[in-house]
Amino acid sequence: MTGPHQVQGCSIQRTLGIVGEKWTFLVLREAFNGVRRFADLHQGTGAPRQVLSARLARLVDEGLLAKEPYREPGQRKRDEYRLTQKGLDLYPIMVALMHWGDRHLAEQNGPPMVLTHRGCGAPIHQQFRCAEGHELAGPREVTPVRDPVSPKTPQVRKPPTQ
Numbered sequence: 773m774t775g776p777h778q779v780q781g782c783s784i785q786r787t788l789g790i791v792g793e794k795w796t797f798l799v800l801r802e803a804f805n806g807v808r809r810f811a812d813l814h815q816g817t818g819a820p821r822q823v824l825s826a827r828l829a830r831l832v833d834e835g836l837l838a839k840e841p842y843r844e845p846g847q848r849k850r851d852e853y854r855l856t857q858k859g860l861d862l863y864p865i866m867v868a869l870m871h872w873g874d875r876h877l878a879e880q881n882g883p884p885m886v887l888t889h890r891g892c893g894a895p896i897h898q899q900f901r902c903a904e905g906h907e908l909a910g911p912r913e914v915t916p917v918r919d920p921v922s923p924k925t926p927q928v929r930k931p932p933t934q
Contacts, residue, residue: 790834795819795827796827798816799827799831801816801817802816808852810853832853836856837854837856837859838854840852864898867896870883871897
């Protein structure tokens with residue numbers, strides 16, 4: 773791809789290089805729901821054991837999950853997988869995917885789960901705000917601008933004003 777909208781070193785592309793695979797998202801879903809142990813992750817995701825092992829190893833290598841040892845009485849030592857801050861920072865992405873699926877792919881009886889605020893019980897929703905506090909209705913209110921620190925990012929044309 774060439775032209776004014778090409779982005780070298782695209783953050784979306786780099787992120788998808790780490791998390792852009794179905795089983796990875798399902799592992800993260802389970803982790804955000806408090807699942808930490810391999811057997812429970814295996815059951816919750818339905819991933820083949822080898823695939824799950826590979827995804828967990830990659831998420832640990834990338835710093836999204838951390839292994840913590842535990843031992844059940846009479847059993848060998850095993851590892852739990854806990855979200856790191858880097859992993860927790862993916863939560864808005866996971867919620868956005870869930871909300872998109874709820875809006876466009878839910879069954880007739882509605883979404884299978886609703887996220888609520890632990891403090892008051894109200895459903896949560898995501899929104900975009902600029903640094904000045906203005907709420908944005910959608911992507912037509914956003915202008916991509918080249919980061920002056922990154923010389924590889926080409927200048928992006930501003931959309932025409934209406």
